[in-house]
Amino acid sequence: MSDPGSRVLIVEDEAGIRRFLRATLAARGYSVQEASTGEEALQLVPAFRPDLILLDLGLPGISGKQVTSCLREWTQTPIIILSVQGDESAKIAALDAGADDYLTKPFGHGELLARIRAALRRVGHQDDGPLFVTGDLTVDLAGRAVRLGAEMVRLTPTEYALLKAFVVHANKLLTHRQLMREVWGGAHYEDTQHLLRVNISNLRRKLEADPARPQYIITEPGVGYRLRTEPRISAAPSSV
Numbered sequence: 001m002s003d004p005g006s007r008v009l010i011v012e013d014e015a016g017i018r019r020f021l022r023a024t025l026a027a028r029g030y031s032v033q034e035a036s037t038g039e040e041a042l043q044l045v046p047a048f049r050p051d052l053i054l055l056d057l058g059l060p061g062i063s064g065k066q067v068t069s070c071l072r073e074w075t076q077t078p079i080i081i082l083s084v085q086g087d088e089s090a091k092i093a094a095l096d097a098g099a100d101d102y103l104t105k106p107f108g109h110g111e112l113l114a115r116i117r118a119a120l121r122r123v124g125h126q127d128d129g130p131l132f133v134t135g136d137l138t139v140d141l142a143g144r145a146v147r148l149g150a151e152m153v154r155l156t157p158t159e160y161a162l163l164k165a166f167v168v169h170a171n172k173l174l175t176h177r178q179l180m181r182e183v184w185g186g187a188h189y190e191d192t193q194h195l196l197r198v199n200i201s202n203l204r205r206k207l208e209a210d211p212a213r214p215q216y217i218i219t220e221p222g223v224g225y226r227l228r229t230e231p232r233i234s235a236a237p238s239s240v
């Protein structure tokens with residue numbers, strides 16, 4: 001799915017950023033369509049059937065968050081939010097509405113392309129078997145077994161539920177709220193936020209070589225966590 005030829009829809013009202021995105025993606029063989037408003041995007045998606053959507057949050061007319069909610073009623077096409085610094089609450093609302101990831105402007109083309117490849121790879125891997133492997137970590141979803149190298153790791157049911165949520169959404173940024181919903185259902189927000197922190201720290205203690213510098217469960221400050229399964233992304237110098 002990450003092969004050149006994947007279709008990407010760019011939803012962005014600033015012409016300069018649209019040009020940068022189109023040029024970067026077209027040079028890598030992606031097939032690109034553009035929309036400058038959310039309304040236009042919602043009309044284009046059924047016809048263009050993108051493999052991935054780059055969605056600016058701050059649009060004239062309906063917002064990126066509303067576009068995300070509308071799309072998630074009928075399609076799971078990956079959505080990467082483009083936000084500006086200071087747009088934290090809108091960004092988190094869009095992630096809660098079902099967006100997959102975000103990039104904060106300005107970003108370089110290296111980071112953009114890496115995030116796109118990761119999102120497309122997740123879609124391509126949805127049919128994989130229930131054995132999840134990254135680095136030393138193996139999670140057998142059918143057998144509910146977790147190993148680090150050859151060692152079995154004993155997890156509490158809550159820790160396992162949390163790890164399972166990460167594995168099912170590997171590389172995807174999960175907000176605090178999404179994790180609390182997946183693991184604790186509709187329990188009270190304040191209490192579960194504390195439980196989430198404690199369980200994340202327990203999981204890191206059991207899974208990470210150095211829990212203070214985690215390699216698997218990565219904190220996205222103020223937003224949530226992601227299970228990282230690939231090398232660190234290094235942003236290229238050129239930017240929007």
Ligand code: CA
Nearest residue numbers: 013056058059
């Ligand atoms: Ca904008």
